[in-house]
Amino acid sequence: MLDVRGLKKVYEGSGRCVEAVRDLTFTVAAGELVCLVGPSGCGKTTLLKCVGGLLEPTAGEVFLAGRKVAGPPPGMAFVFQEYGRSLFPWMRVGENVELPLRQKDLSRTRRRELVADALASVGLADAAGAYPWQLSGGMQQRVAIARALAYEPEVLLMDEPFAAVDAQTRADLEDLVRRLWRERGITILFVTHDIDEAVYLGERVVVLSASPTVVREQLEVDLPGGRDQVHTRVAPRFAELRTHVYEQIQAAKRGAAGPVKTDAPPPR
Numbered sequence: 001m002l003d004v005r006g007l008k009k010v011y012e013g014s015g016r017c018v019e020a021v022r023d024l025t026f027t028v029a030a031g032e033l034v035c036l037v038g039p040s041g042c043g044k045t046t047l048l049k050c051v052g053g054l055l056e057p058t059a060g061e062v063f064l065a066g067r068k069v070a071g072p073p074p075g076m077a078f079v080f081q082e083y084g085r086s087l088f089p090w091m092r093v094g095e096n097v098e099l100p101l102r103q104k105d106l107s108r109t110r111r112r113e114l115v116a117d118a119l120a121s122v123g124l125a126d127a128a129g130a131y132p133w134q135l136s137g138g139m140q141q142r143v144a145i146a147r148a149l150a151y152e153p154e155v156l157l158m159d160e161p162f163a164a165v166d167a168q169t170r171a172d173l174e175d176l177v178r179r180l181w182r183e184r185g186i187t188i189l190f191v192t193h194d195i196d197e198a199v200y201l202g203e204r205v206v207v208l209s210a211s212p213t214v215v216r217e218q219l220e221v222d223l224p225g226g227r228d229q230v231h232t233r234v235a236p237r238f239a240e241l242r243t244h245v246y247e248q249i250q251a252a253k254r255g256a257a258g259p260v261k262t263d264a265p266p267p268r
């Protein structure tokens with residue numbers, strides 16, 4: 001579904017030149033949930049913006065279902081890191097969710113149905129008439145997720161969407177993403193700097209190096225599909241995987257090249 005080949009991004013301007021992403025190659029199959037994890041500032045947002053067609057790569061290419069991405073492709077939706085800035089405060093929740101649907105050739109009735117359905121699936125059926133600023137942070141982020149869902153994307157890109165919410169809300173939102181993924185069969189690329197979150201959510205974890213970024217390792221998460229916050233996080237295999245990823249990231253920060261030998265058992 002997604003094919004990222006030799007992606008490189010160098011920011012240039014005002015006499016400064018930052019090589020954010022050096023050489024990234026990975027694929028995401030249709031219906032897969034992949035987490036990208038890497039140290040802070042390693043270029044995760046840059047990468048997602050290139051994948052979403054919001055930024056032009058310096059070199060390399062991104063393909064969505066075999067077609068080269070050049071500008072935001074119709075089948076993709078984005079959930080940004082800062083929910084506070086991603087909703088329009090002067091529009092009601094329902095209008096915010098409906099906004100991207102106006103680009104689609106849909107009847108008014110169908111648009112209303114999609115909005116109601118998306119809000120119901122994030123547990124906010126009653127909030128359509130409220131303004132975003134009347135909701136809590138976690139609820140606002142659920143509105144942003146509903147807006148992406150209503151659009152019925154094939155691919156959902158999520159950039160540290162839960163970084164700014166409290167731990168309990170975050171756990172609920174993680175479970176919401178897993179549930180929506182299982183119910184709707186969407187392809188999800190989820191970026192986080194949180195190792196536990198990456199292992200808990202992902203079917204596969206792509207570990208990135210420090211900037212200038214390359215793919216350091218890819219790890220299959222062989223935990224059962226039906227995960228829950230209580231049991232999954234205390235499972236011995238969960239601990240092994242998170243320790244392994246943690247050690248890779250620590251090594252990445254020290255600048256070691258390629259995967260290092262770790263104390264955690266190697267991936268099965």
Ligand SMILES: Nc1ncnc2c1ncn2[C@@H]1O[C@H](COP(=O)(O)OP(=O)(O)OP(=O)(O)O)[C@@H](O)[C@H]1O
Binds near residue numbers: 039
């Ligand atoms: N518009 C820009 N112009 C110049 N440099 C930029 C720009 N955006 C990002 N950078 C640089 O590119 C590098 C990667 O930034 P990016 O935001 O992609 O990292 P990140 O992994 O998303 O960080 P975080 O974990 O803090 O969200 C950083 O060194 C940053 O300073």
Ligand SMILES: [Mg+2]
Binds near residue numbers: 044045046160
């Ligand atoms: Mg970022």
